[in-house]
Amino acid sequence: MNLINEEITHKVFGQGDIVDQDESSVTVNFNEDTKKFVYPDAFGKFITLKDRDTAQSLKKVISKRETEKQELEKKREEEKERLALEQQVRKKLKNHKIHESSQIVFWLDEEEQQSVFTDWKVSTGKVQSGKNKGEPNRPARLRPNSASLLTAKKSDKPETERQILGLYMVDETFTGNLGDDGMLPAHSEFRIKLTDQETEKMLFWNYCSNKNYPHRMTWNSGKYRYFDNVWVAQILKDIIALKTGEEEVRAAENFLKYFCKMNALDMDNIPEANGTLKQ
Incomplete structure (x- = not known):
């Protein structure tokens, strides 16, 4: 002026x-x-x-x-808090040996398929027997390096057609302790929801396989199961290839970069998917 x-x-x-x-x-x-x-x-x-x-x-x-000026100060404070939080997470992970199957995959019912992408959290279910019956299941391997893979299949379809609906990293402050509701919280940034067209191309058994029974595709019961770290990296890599919007591609790339960093994986040397459907 x-x-x-x-x-x-x-x-x-x-x-x-x-x-x-x-x-x-x-x-x-x-x-x-x-x-x-x-x-x-x-x-x-x-x-x-x-x-x-x-x-x-x-x-x-x-x-x-x-x-x-206030907005700049706010961003600086947020960045300062983010870096401090990352440092806390690194300290926690330093003493936490990363299991090769630190990820979790859920079988969502119809109601959860609607709510999970609004609330960005999913229930681990309840203990069915024993002294802890009725209490939330507490997956022991989950830490801030874990991703939650969301899958479903239609009741009239075979297990071979189980689809990946999306995934998210668990909240960066997650220490392995679930609340009384047994809900697994999502990271504020690293979340992906696939479109109906994309889920048709993202079949769960393209990535998953049973080492002891490589040609068997079964999920008879249970709300969740553990999932290999490398398989999630393969899924993210294929999602990047599926996405067409510049912003969505960038978000998926950032997700993969963060995931590989948290799980000590080489982002440039992710093997091609070799699940049961590909064998």
Whole structure:
């Protein structure tokens, strides 16, 4: 905003004219005695513009700058908190040996298929017998390096047509302890929901296989099972290839990068999927 030649009043030096200006300062002539002031900070505190319309316009400029400054400070604080949180997670993982099957895959019922992508959490189910009957299942291997893979199949379809609906990383503050509701919370950023067209191309058994029975595809009971770390990396890699929107591709790439970092995997050397359907 150009303020040169504008008349002002200073609380100490009195009346003057603005004779020079740059991005961070204004120079004011007070009866041939010039002084430089910080722009726009000095206005409203020490300097008042005589022209009301100009003063109102400057007020808007100052307000905008103040808002931008607050937003910048907020981002810096958020980044500071994020880095501190990452450091805490690294400390937790340092003492946690990563199991080769640290991931979890869920079989979602119809109700969960609707709610999971709104609430971004899923129940681990209840213990069915023993002294802990009725309490939430507590998957022992899960930590911040774990991903939650979401699958389903239609009741009239064979197990071979189980589809991947999406996945998410567990919350970065997750320590392995579930609340009384047994819900597994999602990371605030690393979440993917596939479209109906995409799920048709993402068959669960393209990635999963039973080492002892390589041609068997069964999931007779149970809410969840553990899943190999490398298999999730393969799934994310294929999701990246499926996505067409620039923003969605970038989000999936960031997910894969984060996942590989958290699970000590080489992102550039992920083997091709070799699940039961591919054998």
